[in-house]
Amino acid sequence: MRRPALVVLVLAALLAGTPALARAGVAAPPSDPAALADLRTPGTAWGRDPATGRLTVTADDTVRGPELAALRRTADRADAVLRHEPGRLRTLIAGGQAIYGGGGRCSLGANVRSGTTWYFVTAGHCTRLAATWYADSARTTVLGSRSGSSFPGNDYGVVRYTGAVAHPSAVHTYPGQVTVTAAGSAYVGQGVCRSGATTGVRCGTVTGLNQTVNYAEGSVTGLIRTNICAEPGDSGGPLYVAATGTVIGVLSGGSGNCTSGGTSYYQPILEILAAYGLAIP
Template identity: 30%
Template sequence: MPWAAPVIAATGVVMRDTLNGLRMRGRRLSSNGEDALRRILGRGLAGLGVCAAALTLATASTAAAGGSAVPVFERRNIDLPLVSGGQVASAENQATATATAAAASAPSPTAAVNSISYLTRRYQITPAEAERRLKLQVESVALAAQLAQQHPDDYAGMWLDQAGGGVLKVSMVRPELVPTRPGVVAVTAKWSLRQLESEARRLSAAEPGAEVYVDQPSNQVTVRRGNPGFELKCDPLHCGEAPIRGGIRIDVPRVNGTVGGCSVGYRVRSAVSGKEFLLTAGHCVLGSTHAHQDFTWHEYLGPRTPVTIEDPDIRLTENGPDPGHDYAIMPYQAGASGFWLGGGTVNRRSPLLPHMVNHHDLRITGYTPMAQVQVGWVVCASGSGYTPEPGESYVDSGAGRGYIPGTHCGEVKGKAAMIDVEICARKGDSGGPLFTEADGKALGILSGGDSRSGPCVAGDTERNRYASISTILERVNARTNGEYQFELVPQPTPQSPTPRRG
């Protein structure tokens, strides 16, 4: 049977003076770039909230590794309402075998309009320079796999330094082993990634409640202690048509009579039965107000299209306590799969205001394992957080008035049990997808982050955290003893952008 194509409903937001501003600075766009930007100008304006979580860096301890002391630092959370975590997925063998092929088959970065828009605004660079950086990002996966395989005792990681000119910094104990390539800079490391990961495993075993991870840019092991709190974080608000898209709204009635809002993450399938499921955040259906079998709906206040139902197999849903273990793999309600996967449409009422400006569908071609995600990557996230305007009938997810749901782009700032990113997100975006637009790869789903409300603000220091797809799949397949063998549904080639209103 043909493979149905999971799709992310993505929306970009660009400043209205982008073209004029570039021309005033003597910079010109390619005709394709100018056409792409024109398609998305004038349909909305929202700032990108990008930034850092409140963390205190304290002194730490050192631990022996190979007769020397590997530096270890401690971070304590301050008002950081986060949920989730988990073990970093190990996929080195698969990565080595597939990284080169994946880079070769990736779509052109030119198609990554949201990522290009983010880079040009944030770093005041030309679209051509943004495309160069995205191409370097895609190629870095294969280079990382190559160096880790050929020089395991020297390779210490890599990251994209966007603020430093968009160069790929490769850390090696013997930096002369770094191949000479445009945009690649060698950095001398004291400790190999193998040594650091060994120390991280030791510390993690010694402190089960702490998040222990390797910080590649500083060549250190970091320990984050404390029990983070929980912030419910939950694009298209009116998307009652097949195929089901990542980022669209699912409303979840609670036992107390209220209704919450979350977002669709990805389509997954059991390789054993062939049955399809949807993936979202576990905290959307687990908690004190969900002491029943949950049903989810798209546009609950009308036309109330059925989507999923909580699976009676409790192993398919988890909400901590370990960070990264925040997922719900949910089957479709009776008859819903035929609608969402079979080409159904719903007569939708027109919203009062246009939502989701500059919509286009991005097809996901696979996923990048947690171990391969690098600091400095440009990534995008979609979600459906929304607070209705006066007189508008829609479930309020608590996002705050003025927040425009859709796709926002930013950067990877760190990796612990989850992927830390500087991207604007609000309540209602929970469960929504994180992905790399340049190559169409899934990364994770939103689990938690900084508490913000209302419009995204350019320059805001906001950090949110995404549970890794590879971590989730490894975790749930281990919990179910391979009875389902869940996998991400494969996707065909990208689709051209299509403007869309609410």
């Protein structure tokens, strides 16, 4: 017997504000990412701005006082632009086309396979909570058991289906579906959508690649940044290209909300598939 496919939403956050270091009319010297390699302050993120080539460090509302002063000095040493992003940068665990485990609720990202064995991927900050995952909050319908998890450093997890649950290759779009045809890479300026249990489908643009995000639980590197909002419960859900059905990532975390706007970060799907030898049909 087959059950409806579950979809994961991934959520991430960036910090944006006013450039602090550039001087009008003066060419900026190269930014030095090595100076940011040890930055671990929770509520911060950094990566290279594709429009200017400068490193950009963002800080949320929790970074203040001595921490903010130290962050300014670090940004100066790296010749990086320092920006403020309202809200709190965090991983987002709550409801979705939900999966349940360990007292947490996340979204399913994509159904994948190795040969004839089926799995789903979601955020690693979700799978670290529990070994067994369910389709319902009462935990009566088993989806499967965790077979891999990586967080922090990365933010992905893999669950092997063990229950009698249908797992079509599709993204739930509230109320419809988009057939998933492939996994792909992101590029700056790419039009993308994400699906999540809390806020449904939201669309926007890829604004950065290879971003580092410092959550309270630890740092995650190599993430995709977008200008798409997300909220708790969207974590683990897919980032995809609606026109082609190509999945490019799963939601890790973000800042802001879908009322005032926000930024979200995603674990690239190709990295997850390569780590576990999996494929999207």
